[in-house]
Amino acid sequence: MLNLMEKRTKELQVMLGEHNVDVAILTDKDSIFYFSGVHDDSGMDYGRPMILIVPKDDDCSIITPSCEGNMVRAMTWVKRIFPWNDGEKGEWRDYISQVLGTKEIVYGLENDKTHAVMLNFLQDNFPSAVKKDIFPLLSRQRMIKTPKEISIMKQAGEVAVAMCEAGRKAIGVGVPEFEVALAVNEGGTRKAAEFLSKEDSVFNSMFSPLIHELIILQTGPYMHMVHKRASTRKIKQNESIYMCFCKLAYFKGFHLGFDRQYFVGGYTDQEAQVYYQAIEGQKRALEMIRPGVKASDVHKAASNYYAEQGYGICYRTGRSVGYSGLEKPELRIDDDTILEEGMTFAVDGAVSLDCGVAGRVGDSIVVVKDGFEYLTEMDKSLQVL
Numbered sequence: 001m002l003n004l005m006e007k008r009t010k011e012l013q014v015m016l017g018e019h020n021v022d023v024a025i026l027t028d029k030d031s032i033f034y035f036s037g038v039h040d041d042s043g044m045d046y047g048r049p050m051i052l053i054v055p056k057d058d059d060c061s062i063i064t065p066s067c068e069g070n071m072v073r074a075m076t077w078v079k080r081i082f083p084w085n086d087g088e089k090g091e092w093r094d095y096i097s098q099v100l101g102t103k104e105i106v107y108g109l110e111n112d113k114t115h116a117v118m119l120n121f122l123q124d125n126f127p128s129a130v131k132k133d134i135f136p137l138l139s140r141q142r143m144i145k146t147p148k149e150i151s152i153m154k155q156a157g158e159v160a161v162a163m164c165e166a167g168r169k170a171i172g173v174g175v176p177e178f179e180v181a182l183a184v185n186e187g188g189t190r191k192a193a194e195f196l197s198k199e200d201s202v203f204n205s206m207f208s209p210l211i212h213e214l215i216i217l218q219t220g221p222y223m224h225m226v227h228k229r230a231s232t233r234k235i236k237q238n239e240s241i242y243m244c245f246c247k248l249a250y251f252k253g254f255h256l257g258f259d260r261q262y263f264v265g266g267y268t269d270q271e272a273q274v275y276y277q278a279i280e281g282q283k284r285a286l287e288m289i290r291p292g293v294k295a296s297d298v299h300k301a302a303s304n305y306y307a308e309q310g311y312g313i314c315y316r317t318g319r320s321v322g323y324s325g326l327e328k329p330e331l332r333i334d335d336d337t338i339l340e341e342g343m344t345f346a347v348d349g350a351v352s353l354d355c356g357v358a359g360r361v362g363d364s365i366v367v368v369k370d371g372f373e374y375l376t377e378m379d380k381s382l383q384v385l
Contacts, residue, residue, distance in 0.1 A: 002037050002077045002203055004148065008141065009035045009060060015137050016056040021108040023099060024054040024134055025122075028113035030324040031138060033253050036060070036076045037203065041068055044115040049092055051118075052078075053099055063095045075206050093121060100126050108134035139328040143320065144342040149254070150366055150375075153322070153344060155195050156251035157364060157375035160258040162191035163211065163245050164378060171262060171385050173237050177217050181230040184243065185211045192251055207252050216244035223358040237265040242360050246325060246346065249364075249376075255325040257318075257346020258376045259362030263384045271359075274351045275382055278359030281305050282349025285317045285331065289347070289365065289372045295329040295337045302349070303333070311351060318347040321364055343367045344375065 012035065016024060026032055032052045033039040041050040042065065050072075051063040059080055064072045066083035073081055084092045100107060100122075107122070111133040122131065145153065166187020170180045192209035217230040220239035227244075235241060242261040249256040261275065285302040303314040316332035319325075321344055329337035331345060344366045352358040364375040 001148065004146065005035055005037050006077045009054060012054055012138070012141065013056050015141070016054070016108060016134070019108075019132070019134075019137065020106060021132050021134060022056055022105045024052075024108040025096070025099070025114075025118070026052040026054065026110065027115055027118055028110055031110060031113070032062075034138075034142065034323045036062060036078050038062065038064075038072050038075045039206070039253060040071075040208075041065075044117060048086075049115070049118065051092060051096070053095075055099075061095075063092050071206075074202055093125075096121070097125070100129055104128045104130065106130045106132060108132045108137075110135040110138060142322060142327055143329070143337075144340060145322060145344055145366070146342070149322070150342070150344070152252050153254050153256065153364070153366070153375050156249060156254045156256050157258075157377065159188050159191045159195070159211075159251045160245050160249040160256055160364075160376050161378045163188035163248060164243065164258070164260050167243050168260075168262060168385070171235065171241055171264060173235060173264060175235050176232050177219055177230040177235070178232060180235075180241070180243070181215045181217060184215055184245070184248065188245075188248060195251070204252070211248050211250075213247040213250075215248055216242075216246070218242045218358075221356040224352045224354060224356050226352060235264055238267070239264050240267065240271060240358075242358065244360075244362070246362070253323060255321050255323070256364040256375060257321055257325075257348070257362050258364060259348065259360050260378065260380065261360050263382065266384060267382070268357075271357055272382060274353065274357050275359035277306075277309055278349040278351045278361050279380060280349070281314075281317075281351070282347055282361050282363070285347050285349070286365070286372060289339065289345070289367060290370065291339055291341050291367060293339050295331050295335045295339060296333055298339070298347075299331045299333055299335075306351070309351075318345045320344060321346050339367050341367055341369055 042048045048065040053061045061080035069083040163184045167184040170183035188211035219241045245258040281302045288298040288301045299317040302317045318331035320327035348362040350360045365372040
């Protein structure tokens with residue numbers, strides 16, 4: 001993977017030259033990992049930015065808090081590491097000043113992913129420099145996954161399925177929601193550890209198998225409260241339970257989308273109808289996925305079906321996944337990107353009613369020559385536990 005990261009960094013340098021950008025200044029954690037392999041830094045949220053500098057025609061460098069310097073050196077192929085200390089000189093700012101100098105340099109940022117502290121510093125101190133948004137360049141570069149990347153994403157899919165299987169086994173009448181969440185985390189962690197323990201390299205040893213983040217989990221009368229977290233509420237007989245693993249489905253730097261819903265004891269005719277409609281909405285979208293199709297047309301296939309059933313607006317049917325939980329393109333009405341082999345998406349089906357009834361399903365897939373393949377292979381038929 002490190003060789004791949006070095007290769008794609010060189011590709012970025014070529015693109016920078018083609019677009020007359022002298023240097024890229026990257027602070028987004030996902031982008032830094034994508035090009036350098038460095039991950040799990042404390043970041044700007046703690047006032048300790050890590051910065052990847054990519055000149056169009058010179059060696060790359062990483063500006064890092066000195067406390068993370070040894071970790072960075074072990075993770076990356078980049079040779080030029082510049083550590084900085086709190087309160088010493090200008091901290092990280094001195095290094096940025098050395099890169100930009102005082103000339104009218106053109107620097108590239110991911111505008112929407114660059115922290116305001118960095119944006120304000122650059123605008124206030126380098127008024128003669130020209131800023132360009134290179135987010136579209138990086139997004140285009142990340143759209144197509146290599147066979148190696150897809151193989152890791154398939155492992156991530158197995159980790160996500162292991163989470164769901166563990167959560168499913170924990171579901172029962174009288175069980176608090178948080179107990180199901182704990183089972184999910186343990187199941188995913190053990191599967192991730194199983195994969196990582198079989199691989200012997202410095203790069204792989206830097207990843208933690210521990211599954212974290214708050215699961216999205218809804219039960220009973222709260223099924224329509226999208227993105228509600230697990231609570232102390234106890235599951236009751238004849239209730240539905242929905243688990244979304246999108247925040248948790250993360251393995252070796254790759255994110256997926258994945259959702260499943262189950263019924264405890266039984267279900268009403270309305271609940272079954274809504275669940276099957278969600279499944280059918282996702283199916284309509286999946287049937288459209290293949291190279292040469294517009295992303296917006298995939299969305300329309302699902303959206304038109306929901307409209308036929310008498311439902312309102314469907315925001316989006318899916319999103320690209322990979323090094324971030326949200327990448328480009330998206331399966332939505334205003335994205336006409338043409339699908340290509342090697343793109344990876346989370347594709348959803350969802351119907352929510354204000355009365356507390358809802359049906360939801362989600363899977364991650366990869367676009368292949370003749371259609372798509374699942375990255376999250378798991379039964380999604382209506383199941384009563």
